[in-house]
Structures are given as C-alpha cells and as structure tokens.
Amino acid sequence: MIGSDHSPTTPPVSEQQPEQHVEQHVEHLLVGAGFAGLCAAIRLDGDGERSFLVVEKGDDVGGTWRDNTYPGAACDVPSQLYSFSFAPHDWSMSYSPQPEIQAYLQRVARESGVLDRFAFRTRFEGGTWDEAAQLWRSRISGPDGVRDVTSTTLVLGAGSLHEPRLPDIEGLDSFGGTLFHSARWDHGTDLTGKRVAVIGTGASAIQIVPELQKLVGHLDVYQRTAPWVIPRHDRRYRPLERAALRHVPGLRKLYRTGTYWARETYVPAFTLAPRIALPAKLAALGNLRKGIEDPELREKVTPHFELGCKRVLISNTYYPALAEDHVDLVTDRIARVTPTGIVTADGTERPVDAIVVATGFHATDLPIARHVTGRDGRTLAAVWDETGMAAYKGTTVPGFPNLFMVVGPNTGLGHSSMVFIIESQVAYLGDAVRTMRRERLGAVEPEPATTARWNARLQRRMRRTVWHRGGCSSWYLDEHGRNTTLWPRATFTFRRQLARFDAAAYRTRPATGSPTHLPSHAPIEAPIEAPIQKEQSA
Numbered sequence: 163m164i165g166s167d168h169s170p171t172t173p174p175v176s177e178q179q180p181e182q183h184v185e186q187h188v189e190h191l192l193v194g195a196g197f198a199g200l201c202a203a204i205r206l207d208g209d210g211e212r213s214f215l216v217v218e219k220g221d222d223v224g225g226t227w228r229d230n231t232y233p234g235a236a237c238d239v240p241s242q243l244y245s246f247s248f249a250p251h252d253w254s255m256s257y258s259p260q261p262e263i264q265a266y267l268q269r270v271a272r273e274s275g276v277l278d279r280f281a282f283r284t285r286f287e288g289g290t291w292d293e294a295a296q297l298w299r300s301r302i303s304g305p306d307g308v309r310d311v312t313s314t315t316l317v318l319g320a321g322s323l324h325e326p327r328l329p330d331i332e333g334l335d336s337f338g339g340t341l342f343h344s345a346r347w348d349h350g351t352d353l354t355g356k357r358v359a360v361i362g363t364g365a366s367a368i369q370i371v372p373e374l375q376k377l378v379g380h381l382d383v384y385q386r387t388a389p390w391v392i393p394r395h396d397r398r399y400r401p402l403e404r405a406a407l408r409h410v411p412g413l414r415k416l417y418r419t420g421t422y423w424a425r426e427t428y429v430p431a432f433t434l435a436p437r438i439a440l441p442a443k444l445a446a447l448g449n450l451r452k453g454i455e456d457p458e459l460r461e462k463v464t465p466h467f468e469l470g471c472k473r474v475l476i477s478n479t480y481y482p483a484l485a486e487d488h489v490d491l492v493t494d495r496i497a498r499v500t501p502t503g504i505v506t507a508d509g510t511e512r513p514v515d516a517i518v519v520a521t522g523f524h525a526t527d528l529p530i531a532r533h534v535t536g537r538d539g540r541t542l543a544a545v546w547d548e549t550g551m552a553a554y555k556g557t558t559v560p561g562f563p564n565l566f567m568v569v570g571p572n573t574g575l576g577h578s579s580m581v582f583i584i585e586s587q588v589a590y591l592g593d594a595v596r597t598m599r600r601e602r603l604g605a606v607e608p609e610p611a612t613t614a615r616w617n618a619r620l621q622r623r624m625r626r627t628v629w630h631r632g633g634c635s636s637w638y639l640d641e642h643g644r645n646t647t648l649w650p651r652a653t654f655t656f657r658r659q660l661a662r663f664d665a666a667a668y669r670t671r672p673a674t675g676s677p678t679h680l681p682s683h684a685p686i687e688a689p690i691e692a693p694i695q696k697e698q699s700a
C-alpha cells in the first residue's frame with residue numbers, strides 16, 4: 163500500500179545473534195548514497211582513504227532525487243547553489259527538475275571513480291561499537307545475503323528527509339483505492355480522469371498539485387495550515403547564458419557566490435527579527451492575489467503565522483491550480499478515511515479513487531538511530547529518547563566513538579542549500595580521519611560536557627527564532643516543541659565551526675593493535691553490481 167520500504171521489524175544488531183562471523187573489514191563504512199554519502203566517499207577517496215564501503219538500500223545513487231519522482235518534483239534552491247562546489251554542471255533551468263538532479267548525481271558518481279566501492283540494494287541493518295577492538299561491527303544485507311563488516315569509522319548519510327511519515331488518520335489502512343506517499347510515487351497507476359485527493363500542503367504537495375490537476379478529473383487538496391508561498395523566479399537558461407557559464411572563467415563561481423549571499427540575507431529574518439521578512443511577505447500576498455480571485459478561497463489560503471515559521475514555499479502555479487473549477491481546497495479536519503473516500507469533521511464524505519499522502523518524513527525521529535548501538539550498549543534512539551535528538555556540531559555523539567553523521571541534528575536549513583552543509587560536515591570528517599592517522603588515535607568521541615554546552619547555546623539561540631516564536635507548529639520541532647532539525651545561524655558560521663577537527667573537544671584513545679592507525683587492510687571484495695554504470699551521462 164504505502165511505499166515505505168523501511169522494515170521496522172528488523173532488530174538492531176545488539177538484539178541479534180551474538181556470534182558475528184567477520185567477513186570483511188574496511189576503514190570506513192558509509193550508509194547511504196545520496197548527496198551526503200556520495201560527497202563523503204569522494205572526499206575520503208581524494209584524501210587517499212581508499213578502504214571504504216558505501217551501502218545503499220536503493221538500486222542507485224541519488225537518495226532524495228532517486229525517490230521523489232512525483233510530477234513537478236524540482237529543487238527549491240537554485241541549482242547553481244544546490245550542487246557540489248567541486249562538480250559544476252551545465253544546468254538547463256535555474257531550479258532544475260528531479261530527473262536533471264538525479265542525472266547530475268549519477269554523472270558525478272560515475273566520473274569520481276568511487277563506484278567500485280558502492281554496494282547497492284544493500285541495507286545497513288545495524289552497527290555496534292566494540293570498545294575492546296575499537297571498531298564498529300555492522301551487519302549488512304544485500305542480494306548476496308547477510309554480511310558482517312567491521313570498520314574504524316561509521317559514517318551515516320542515511321538522510322533526514324528519507325523515511326515517509328504517514329498521517330495518523332483513522333481508517334487510512336481501509337482505503338480500497340490507490341494510496342501512496344509522495345516520495346514513493348506509484349507510476350503504475352494512471353490517474354488520468356480520476357478523482358484524487360492530496361493530503362498536505364507542504365513543499366512536495368505544492369509541486370504536485372499544479373501538475374496533477376492537469377491530469378485528473380477532480381482534485382481535493384486537504385489543507386491543515388495555509389503555507390506562505392512566494393513567487394518562484396524560475397526560468398530556462400538561454401543558450402548564450404549556458405555557453406557563457408560554461409566558458410567564461412569564473413562566471414559560474416560568481417553566479418553561485420551571488421546566489422549564496424542572496425540566500426543568506428534570509429537568516430536575520432528567521433533568527434532575529436521576523437519583521438525584516440516584510441518584503442517577502444508582501445511578495446507572497448501579491449502572489450496569492452495574482453493567483454486567486456475568489457475572496458473566500460483567498461481567505462482560506464492566507465497564512466496566519468510569521469513567514470519562515472514553517473518552510474517558505476515557492477511556486478507561481480500553486481494558487482492558480484487551486485483556483486481551477488475541478489480543484490477543491492478542503493480545510494475541514496479529516497475525521498477518517500473510508501474504503502471509498504475521505505470524511506471530514508463536518509460529516510461530509512468526498513469519494514476518491516486515489517489518495518496521495520504528502521505529509522513529509524520522519525525528520526525528528528530518524529529511523530537509522532534505532533540501528534546504531536554505542537559504547538554502553540544503548541542505541542542512539544534510546545539516548546535521544548532521553549535527551550532529544552542532539553549531537554556535537556551536528557556530526558558526532560558522546561558514547562558513539564568514530565561515528566559521524568552527515569546531515570545530523572540541527573544541520574537543516576530553511577533558506578539555502580543542504581549541499582553547503584553536507585560539504586562542511588564532510589570536510590570535518592576528512593580532518594578527523596587525518597587527525598586520527600597523524601595522532602595515532604583509535605577512537606574519538608566528543609566530551610559530554612562540550613556537547614551539552616554546544617546544544618544549550620544552540621537551543622538558547624533557537625528561542626528567539628521565528629521557528630519558535632512565529633505562531634505555528636511545524637516538522638522542524640520534535641514532540642517536546644524543541645527544534646532539533648535546523649541550524650539557527652548563518653551557514654558560513656556552520657562552515658567555520660567545522661573547518662577543523664577540534665580534537666581538544668574530544669575524548670580520544672590511542673590506537674591499539676596496529677602501530678599505524680588507522681591500520682591498512684586488504685582491499686575490499688568485489689561490490690554488488692552498480693546499475694548506475696549503465697546510465698547515460700547527464
């Protein structure tokens with residue numbers, strides 16, 4: 163039914179059979195082949211760290227951009243910025259569509275020469291830190307069965323917006339028609355001429371609705387809270403522009419830098435004084451008035467919280483789509499789903515053939531945390547159940563030596579490119595590994611007191627941000643109302659904080675066994691076939 167491929171029944175390694183037959187050792191085990199895993203692999207390889215294995219449960223690189231294939235899927239940060247700094251691209255549009263981003267990631271993976279160490283269709287089942295041996299013992303399962311892998315470091319690039327979150331609606335399971343999450347689009351179902359419902363009005367929904375309405379017979383859009391939607395300054399690059407960007411030295415970098423700083427001007431409005439966002443608010447209200455004439459519908463889609471409190475959305479086509487005759491915006495609360503339709507709190511039942519659930523992801527309760535067990539035998543999820551999702555510099559966690567998260571707690575952005583954050587965290591990882599080699603360290607983990615101070619400061623800052631004071635509830639906040647997802651400062655500050663691995667903030671232990679830690683090991687065995695190698699270049 164719903165396309166989540168996560169298996170909640172898989173127990174963490176700590177609960178599995180104790181006898182571990184080690185079949186393979188790598189210096190670095192990386193989980194996930196999205197922007198994060200790919201970036202980490204390229205960086206490690208570039209630093210001469212050849213012994214690593216990237217496990218990816220999907221059949222290709224791309225992560226977000228492999229999975230989100232819904233109609234209208236595109237980035238909402240300009241492509242010149244939403245791409246690796248070290249791999250520029252000849253983008254066709256200012257905000258590129260999903261297929262182009264996915265092709266870009268495939269090209270980068272292929273050309274970087276690291277794919278021989280990627281294992282696709284291979285799931286990281288769990289990893290446990292072995293204190294005596296100073297290494298991670300992990301279990302992975304793929305087409306060739308279950309394997310145990312040991313590694314000096316464990317790098318989690320498993321995605322923070324990866325695992326679909328389903329709404330808690332009575333009867334959802336009883337629906338007799340087609341039902342799927344926006345991130346697992348069912349391309350086998352033809353929705354032409356059908357009655358369809360979209361639940362949610364977040365970033366994915368506002369891209370889906372304008373495309374879907376062109377196709378379906380009738381569309382109901384279920385809205386809980388009206389989002390702010392500013393105009394999307396999107397366009398196809400003219401051939402001359404593309405040629406100039408390709409050939410004029412420095413032009414692409416200039417463009418990227420300009421885009422970066424333009425985006426950074428949003429930060430004070432989000433973190434200091436929401437009134438600075440007035441021009442954006444006026445642009446959003448203008449966008450609304452331009453797209454919708456009906457006063458009643460206008461009122462329904464007018465947001466009643468500060469701009470930025472929830473993710474600011476960008477679209478020129480969402481409001482006109484809602485204004486179409488065959489599209490209804492439903493603002494009554496959903497009471498239940500029946501086998502044939504959706505019933506709202508006022509008792510109205512609207513029959514539908516298909517339901518698209520666009521209600522986001524498990525962002526504040528990362529599923530991967532249940533599968534990582536630290537020094538004292540507790541999983542990361544168990545630790546976070548007590549403390550809330552938290553890490554040192556969004557990357558490392560006390561009690562979990564040599565664990566690096568790329569896109570960890572409080573590293574998300576509401577205004578700019580996650581690739582900038584990913585590259586910053588990967589640089590930190592690279593410097594940590596170099597430091598471990600140089601200083602002959604077997605294990606590094608952040609001091610609990612330093613980590614606590616880092617998070618206390620971060621949460622203090624958080625209190626004055628629009629995400630806390632903007633009058634909304636959002637997926638940025640966990641069940642206790644704590645913002646564990648976003649970085650509350652400028653992104654250049656994040657980069658500066660992570661520019662060097664600050665060993666002084668870490669509890670370190672000398673390497674045991676081999677005199678030259680990280681010790682060198684035999685090359686890893688042949689990886690599972692990588693389908694990407696068959697793809698055409700972007």
Ligand SMILES: Cc1cc2nc3c(=O)[nH]c(=O)nc-3n(C[C@H](O)[C@H](O)[C@H](O)COP(=O)(O)OP(=O)(O)OC[C@H]3O[C@@H](n4cnc5c(N)ncnc54)[C@H](O)[C@@H]3O)c2cc1C
Nearest residue numbers: 194196197198219225226237238239285286320321579580
């Ligand atoms: C629809 C959508 C649009 C977005 N648009 C933007 C944008 O415009 N700008 C922006 O900055 N950000 C955007 N984001 C955020 C986006 O997720 C990040 O920019 C980026 O793609 C994250 O990369 P990642 O590698 O961290 O995670 P992901 O891309 O999610 O990749 C994680 C990978 O880990 C794999 N994995 C997870 N668990 C396991 C396991 N147990 N074993 C093996 N493999 C596993 C997954 O299969 C996946 O391939 C968007 C997100 C979504 C959902």
